[in-house]
Amino acid sequence: MSLLLTRRRTAAAVLTAALLVPLAACGNDGSDAEKDSAAGAKPSGSASASGAPAAELTVLAAASLTDVFKEAGAAYEKENPGTKVKFSFAGSQELAAQVKQGAPADALVTADTKTMDGLSAETGTPTVIAKNRLVIAVGEGNPEKVGSLKDLADTKLKVVLAAPEVPVGRYSKQILDAQKIEVKPVSQEPNVRAVLSKVELGEADAGLVYKTDAETAPDKVDAIDIPDAENAVASYPAATLKASKHSEAAAAFVAWLSTPAAQKILQGAGFQQP
Template identity: 40%
Template sequence: MARTRIRVAALAITVAALATACSSNDSSGSSGASSSSANSAPVTLTVFAAASLKKGFTEIAQDYEKAHPNVTVKTTFDGSSALVTQIEQGATADVIATADEKTMTSLGDSAVDPKAFTRNVLTIITAPGNPKGITSVRDLARSGVTTVLCAPQVPCGNAAATVERNTGVDIRPASEETSVSGVVTKVTSGQADAGLVYTSDAKAAGSKVAAVNDPAFAAVVNEYPIATVKGTKHGAEAQQFIDLVTGSTGQQVLSELGFGAGR
């Protein structure tokens, strides 16, 4: 109840501030876009977000829709590189949030004014009880341990590769998944003994996994940026969604899910 009251109060303050700002100026930079509070026509806002953001952005989208009854938020979650490829191939999106800044940068000027809003670090997940006795990254290269990682082009895979370089450990994964959720599935289904995922994914999996930390993870931090997509027809609504994510309401949701504070 306390969390609900805090969230509702924060959301009310955010909505009031956004209504005032949008009445004087459209900060999204898109010509002809109007605030959803002033335009009752139905709007579908398409948000592309990294797979690790699924639980948090689903909750934030619900908060947004409550504050903007004429807007439906359509979310698509996938590996960050897959989302970028979809946009480059012509997919329609109004907002994109990736799991690292490198992937966002690859969009070039198609990503308008990216802003880091949260951060994440890796952790090891195993079956409940950690039956293989894994205590560090080094154990993931041990004979008899089946490990899965994200593919190198995916932010979580790039982070894993950096950890390997930093520690001198050569992990030979049984598979390389296209998103962090694929790694979680392989471990929780018993197809792998261990996997490298984000701390937020381990927390979301709850009792389905055991989490094992390694000091090496602290040196590899993924900053998550969010941006409007160039050419959006819903610039004001997109900016309002970004403001909700970066404001107190969105930050509280993400913090409770294990994400770190943005810059």
């Protein structure tokens, strides 16, 4: 009886040990997960500290936003660790063509509402994030003594404008036509930065650009203000792209552009409140 009892107790102990092995393994998995959490490990696609989903975003943006968006992008990445924002800058009409051709991107910001409205099938609901006005850009010191829009009609001046299908070109035509001023440009450029470059390089005496663009080259060009009554207001709408693979992260970035932090950066660069 004693030997039989001993054998039974030994068998029970072996069975209990076998059952405890998988339980111990499960306990180790939970412990590792807790360690990873404590160490700050973050699974792919998780939210940043501010709640925005982590992602690598591609934003198509109007050329006139080149400098300010680089600053804004850096600020957004700092505020949202784990998120990277890459910009592709071009004339709004070029950006529209890219969207229609299916270029991989997550959000779009144009320099006019007309271009954005033409992409309603490809975008979410747009929000105007900033406004701008035009100025006459001339060489440093204004060697040709340009003082107003009427001076641009002087055939001795080399004036450069953006092409009419470009937002700034359309605004330029609008204000010149309203004042019945006929200008024969020496060239029509694909975006506002190309117009500014012509003036910077001395290849043109004057050009119509956004105020914010002229302010990026204070040592190379002077800006001649245009009275509000003769000027045009440029609106900058931002929207997510329906083809985005990071729709939540794209929506978070577009929404951020209207926050006080983003508006401070935009207005610091000379953009007006939306």
